[in-house]
Amino acid sequence: MNAKHFDAVAYAKFVVEGIATKLERAGRDEARTKACWLINHVTGAPFGDITTKGIKPLIKEQWEALGEFLNRVIAGEPIQYVVGNADFMGRVFKCDKRALIPRPETEELVATVLTAADRATSRQIIDVGTGTGCIAISLAFECPAAEIIATDISANALALARENAAAHGQDSRIKFLQTDLLDGFEPQSADIIVSNPPYIADAEATSLAPEIREHEPRTALFAGADGLGVIRRLIPQAFQVLRPGGRLFLEIGETQSAAVKHLLEQAGYSDVTTRKDLAGHDRIAAARKNPPGN
Numbered sequence: 001m002n003a004k005h006f007d008a009v010a011y012a013k014f015v016v017e018g019i020a021t022k023l024e025r026a027g028r029d030e031a032r033t034k035a036c037w038l039i040n041h042v043t044g045a046p047f048g049d050i051t052t053k054g055i056k057p058l059i060k061e062q063w064e065a066l067g068e069f070l071n072r073v074i075a076g077e078p079i080q081y082v083v084g085n086a087d088f089m090g091r092v093f094k095c096d097k098r099a100l101i102p103r104p105e106t107e108e109l110v111a112t113v114l115t116a117a118d119r120a121t122s123r124q125i126i127d128v129g130t131g132t133g134c135i136a137i138s139l140a141f142e143c144p145a146a147e148i149i150a151t152d153i154s155a156n157a158l159a160l161a162r163e164n165a166a167a168h169g170q171d172s173r174i175k176f177l178q179t180d181l182l183d184g185f186e187p188q189s190a191d192i193i194v195s196n197p198p199y200i201a202d203a204e205a206t207s208l209a210p211e212i213r214e215h216e217p218r219t220a221l222f223a224g225a226d227g228l229g230v231i232r233r234l235i236p237q238a239f240q241v242l243r244p245g246g247r248l249f250l251e252i253g254e255t256q257s258a259a260v261k262h263l264l265e266q267a268g269y270s271d272v273t274t275r276k277d278l279a280g281h282d283r284i285a286a287a288r289k290n291p292p293g294n
């Protein structure tokens with residue numbers, strides 16, 4: 001291309017199309033979005049400006065880096081692991097194979113907590129299975145009066161969550177604890193317990209997208225024969241740890257709503273509800289531990 005007549009927009013579109021074509025040939029979805037994401041990662045050009053404002057000609061090192069990252073995506077690695085971050089509730093979280101990639105459904109879980117629970121009077125909030133820390137850190141921003149505790153059974157996930165909390169300036173607000181679900185918590189100590197636990201049935205592994213199955217941590221995904229192995233233990237444990245009047249919020253699998261409602265009612269919760277995600281599936285369960293006399 002002649003430098004004198006360099007057209008930054010045409011050049012950007014040419015690079016995007018080249019990458020997108022390779023991704024499509026490899027069977028990857030959202031090829032143009034992923035192409036822009038890779039270009040943004042390599043050049044620093046703002047994602048939304050790439051095809052509207054254009055980019056400068058890539059230098060040799062940038063082409064080499066782009067080729068390496070592109071090959072990883074073509075080989076099936078999730079793009080969030082390749083570029084090392086993911087967006088969650090308008091914030092960027094460091095993301096790597098130590099923890100699950102934050103998902104849009106989980107943004108709805110956090111939004112539900114924020115609309116249903118009383119932020120001003122909630123003193124202790126526990127995020128069970130914190131992964132990248134996306135839930136705990138988002139709640140730390142939105143609930144400035146609360147003490148937030150984030151647990152995970154995985155030391156690797158907790159290390160990543162700590163890095164994210166520090167990057168967002170919330171590390172002094174969140175206590176991180178390596179434990180099995182709520183082991184070690186005082187009875188009647190929490191106002192809100194929130195969790196996006198593993199909920200996929202072991203047998204569903206074969207039907208999962210290889211990007212998920214082969215790259216995201218197994219402990220973050222699978223929960224026994226019916227996928228309810230973790231939720232079944234968490235529901236009664238959370239009942240003990242919640243204060244009277246406290247609330248439990250869970251992300252659940254799209255076929256689990258009836259079973260989870262039953263487990264919640266059996267454990268003694270009231271105000272048991274489920275909420276649909278944008279795709280129309282019941283994906284969020286909420287319940288309350290009644291104060292005495294109710």
Ligand SMILES: C[S@@+](CC[C@H](N)C(=O)[O-])C[C@H]1O[C@@H](n2cnc3c(N)ncnc32)[C@H](O)[C@@H]1O
Pocket residue numbers: 099100101102103106128129130131132133134135151152153154157179180181196197198199219220221230
């Ligand atoms: C589905 S991921 C959710 C991660 C993060 N909260 C999110 O929403 O992106 C489930 C998390 O629970 C953790 N986990 C699995 N079993 C656990 C257990 N028994 N006790 C505590 N954490 C557990 C996993 O290590 C993983 O980080």
